[in-house]
Amino acid sequence: MSDQPLLELRNLVVSYAVWGGVFRHKVGEIRAVDDISLTLRSGETLGLVGESGCGKSTVAKTILNVVREMAPGVELGGEIRYHRERGAVNLLELRQRAMRPFRREIQMIFQDPFASLNPRQTVGQIVDAPLRIHTNQTAKERRERIRWLLERCGLQGSYIGRYPHEFSGGQRQRIGIARALAVNPKLIVADEPVSALDVSVQAQVINLMQDLQDEFGLTYLFVAHDLSVVHHIADRIAVMYLGKLVEIGEADAVYHHPKHPYSKALLSAVPQPDPNRSRAKRQLLEGEIPSPLNKPSGCVFHTRCPIAEPDCSIKVPPLEPKESGQEAACPYV
Template sequence: MSATAPLVEVRDLRKHFPVRRGLFGTGSGQVHAVDGISFAVAPGETLGLVGESGCGKSTAGRALLRLVQPSEGEIRFRGHDITRLNEPAMLPYRRSMQMIQQDPYASLNPRMTAGEIVEEPLVIHRMGSRVERQERVVQLFERVGLRPEQRHAYPHEFSGGQRQRIGIARALALSPALIVCDEPVSALDVSIQAQIINLLTDLQEELGLSYLFVAHDLAVIEHISHRVAVMYLGRIVELTDRTSLFETPLHPYTEALLSAVPIARVSARGRKRVVLSGDVPSPVNRPSGCHFHTRCPYAHARCRLEEPALRAVRDGHLVACHLHDAGPALPLARPH
């Protein structure tokens, strides 16, 4: 991607959830779902956010959209700080920031027709007359590959792939600049996944959309992303362009992820299989220092004591690992 002003910037974002137990719901700790992450997304760019289930990637996407309130950090959209805006002040920004949900079966209101679901954002934001809104719905149905007459049907009358197309049409209704895609194809068959990914790619090229694409499937991430951020236990451990990540991963966790899946690359042939020991630690009781040191085959004493900063090791290639501490600390991962 060319160097340009970011559409959205996230700086040291944290989201903690209190853990309450007992009859009176007293506090007994916090889940550190997102633990100080920084990244930026440029106009027209797809940033893939990948990691194991429970690493905090979906929470990061929801915090970016202010669907959950961040505990700390800063979110800037087109240069404006939106981190602590109240709901009336956030309303104009919500038109430009939309979301595609993971589950096409649970994300659609079964009591509304497909057309009403797609029209709802236009009604909430009081955009256009009823006739104009209906015309917009027809256009959106055609754009995502659905027949206009299908807008009168209810969600249960559609397949999973068709339901996700309805969700995409709903996200496009307000002509957003940024869409957070929260595992949008993980609940679909493989053949349908390819259709949805191709649709999202076509829409990006046509409309200049930016995506934060949250997924755990590396094959999907490799296909759609320009840059990739790898998360582990609430932190970003590596961030670089797609080619660098898949051909020359620098973080031991990224190496382990890539070795666990078949990658159709000549450079990946013969890659050593990395088997991690132990389980992912609890986000309530995180390890000291580097969160990954309890499972890392290269861990040493410093890893247990000192948290590694996300540093630029090469141009545009950032990694949080004491094995690569030669570069300067870089608090914000800007697009290249």
């Protein structure tokens, strides 16, 4: 792992307009990502965790610069600086055609292996698509590389002519990984790549991703909602709540010594296979998650926080260093 940054998110904001009324006018907005700053170092795995709806998948899609096509009218702010040998480039300023050369270096592994593969195409055609777009290889060279990629991802090269419906969920995700690796990317954004798989298969896929990272020198942004899974693969962990970053630090520090009250609650929700473990140690959150349309003022977590003070509803707490080495957005921990 290098100390050189590969990707930097600087004050990233992603807002979706809410339309309503007879004449369809803007009645509000949802800030899915609210002023987030992150640095992803070359060769590391950064885990991004949080509950469903916290904005972590939006961060992943924004890095790939596909949010504008998926949600026309979305408003983007801040910077996503991708560092290359020739200098840094702000990906948010690039449109589709200008973004195309960077898609070879930034690939994605999708959450649902059943929906992310075209059922009308064979495995060979699926993995071949990025090779046809981004390389000048001949058909024979591409076919040889597809076979090699399948075998490297734990599948047989003879599967090249089969269709996605002939495979299990874990095998389909391996096909998705092979497709992401086809053009030798530097960064892979994995959007909950194991959440749709059985627990026994999850471990196999995560171990495969770690082996491939060592072999290909990959950098991962690993998005998930399960802290125990992220702790197994990540070097650092960043925790999100309602579009805000509430804690970030080394994986062991965040997992074993979480500082922010939300991180503690998220960790206490992880099932432990220990019948003697006391239930009293669990930190349960009260109340419902506030609506993204009407976020609480000040600290967005103060309405559910067990240690909230009166000024938490007024001031937005910045990330501050804590004694365990991580940063947390809470002045009272």
